[in-house]
Amino acid sequence: MFNFDSIRNMEGLLAKKTMMLASCDEEKIVLLGGSSVLYGFNTDDIQRSLGKPVFNVGVNVGLGFRYLLDSVEPHLKPGDQILLPLEFNQYTNPVYYVFGFGIDTFIYRQYWRNRGKYKQKWKLLLISLKHAKSSATPEKLAKRKVATLTETGCYLGLNTQLRDPDSLKAIPFPETFQETNAMKEIAAFVKRCKEDNIRVTLLPPVFYAKEVPIAYLEKIYAYFGESIAPDLFQLDASEVYDSVYHANQAGQTRVTNRLIQLLEDLKIERNEKRYEK
Template identity: 80%
Template structure:
């Protein structure tokens, strides 16, 4: 994960032109073909998706220094991103086990003992032959997206449902997202908040309406919702068919901004 984050940071740092940046977790990584977006729109486009478990602020610490006036940042953030801590379990793991800077940065993290246990458990479960082979199948392109995942590795019926709070409540991460959007506006960087690429049998529509209203947006969470046949191996991971469909839908929205309202109502 640290290697993936470093590659994506280097991509952004190397671009001196105005660019489109898709920022988020693995639903961005798997869900949007930024090679195709770049080809169709004729503008440098980068997929900065890594993993929702880093925490929004951890990802931002690496990405925001490479944003410049004239850039357009798209935020198709996973629903969990809004409620997770700003610095979360995988950021904690990278700081602790890779950078060895845990004690230097330990004030970032809450419930550090629990994060340590989750990090160790995940490291063990991620090292299985099946998961190692799965990661080798994906091709990371020069724009930062995964291509070539033309299969379906998990039955969608076996996936855990996305957890939604019963009622809306402002979180520290929501405040951080709003502050980021304000900073970007002040620096002539355009930001578009979008729903994530996801699969779910049920969603808490009332909660999501209030959450997006918090940011002054009217967004349909259905915009990039996956069909069962379009799931790769997670509720936030699209296979090639799903990626192609939602990428085309995003391109349509970027090509014709006046159609955004109609698209959100689909």
């Protein structure tokens, strides 16, 4: 049995979040990324704390970064602030990836129009079908109904722990640093934003891992001219919901507060530099 509700849900999330951005005429803060953004940051709290519109545009890392941008970028405006707490896999995945392929093929039924975007199409087809089959389990069908999506685009209400962190598949880190097409795409996006007076801050994701290859990750951020602590939003074992990239409520609260403090510090720093001039 194949069930494409999970892929259909990703398409629905992206559509809702695109509408949120399109309907906002004010300068805004936008968190872009995959499901670690969706689960990891309480943008309701960030909005209340900072007193300006904040949107959580996290869907799934498996869409591919360019697939996400195709919907989102037209609604970014001068004065906006973009936060990129991208999953580590985002830097190595194809820019149009498996769940983008799934949406185009099984939901929009427009594969032939979009086929030029995708590499290794048969592989993507098999992965999509495997995902559709595994998503039909009663547990996964029930789990999709638990979380509450807020008006700013984040998930709330996940105050339990569905998976033992030790049982989860670890994040696959490459052994050595190598420039990828995704890195080039992200760098090009940052450049476009800068030219349009849109501020971009690259951040690490919310994640859980026993071992973190700090040296490798520092090379990734150095590629973008950033100096970031890769473990800034690393989760404790008790803060994992059901995936290495999904925080439960306790983890979400802690990392959200940490991000709020970071944004307040950055605001103070910018004001001081403006005053010095």
